[in-house]
Amino acid sequence: AQKITQTQPGMFVQEKEAVTLDCTYDTSDPSYGLFWYKQPSSGEMIFLIYQGSYDQQNATEGRYSLNFQKARKSANLVISASQLGDSAMYFCAMRDGSGNTPLVFGKGTRLSVIA
């Protein structure tokens, strides 16, 4: 069975600083995908970044990067140069090898960026 753990209910970061949001996962399938989503107060879920289990390099998308440590089963999101607009809930999610299996989400981390 899949499982996603986000141990930080809330995080604070100073504007322009970098922040790391933790995510660990558990799966017995060698092929899987990891996702991060941002949910602002409006409620929409915004896709940020994807990492495949066989990808050789860590995924990056602009100010977002995914620190993928396969042996430790962790997929932490790093946001560089935080902006006030980054304040939101952040969810880590995973799907296992079958392309048809749904995403399973962690409980989320609320990030607050302070001016």
Place this chain on the structure above:
Amino acid sequence: SQTIHQWPATLVQPVGSPLSLECTVEGTSNPNLYWYRQAAGRGLQLLFYSVGIGQISSEVPQNLSASRPQDRQFILSSKKLLLSDSGFYLCASRRTEAFFGQGTRLTVV
């Protein structure tokens, strides 16, 4: 890229009334479609998913049902709403990444 249309954005319904939430997808074909529910301040709970027309998998036994009458249409229904059905409902479509609709905030009173 995919666009997920979901409506209505907000809905207030009395207990015992029926429900129909519709989700349509543009920009892709044969996607996997999902309905999630999010209680206030909580994570996403998978309700239903579909890998094709007429194919529905239910993750949580409850008084909700889902249907997929067309490739890019996914409907969430209930014959009689309960107070516990209140929440934020999100439709998602996935080929590789999952993209979400804007969500429907349902309040059952």
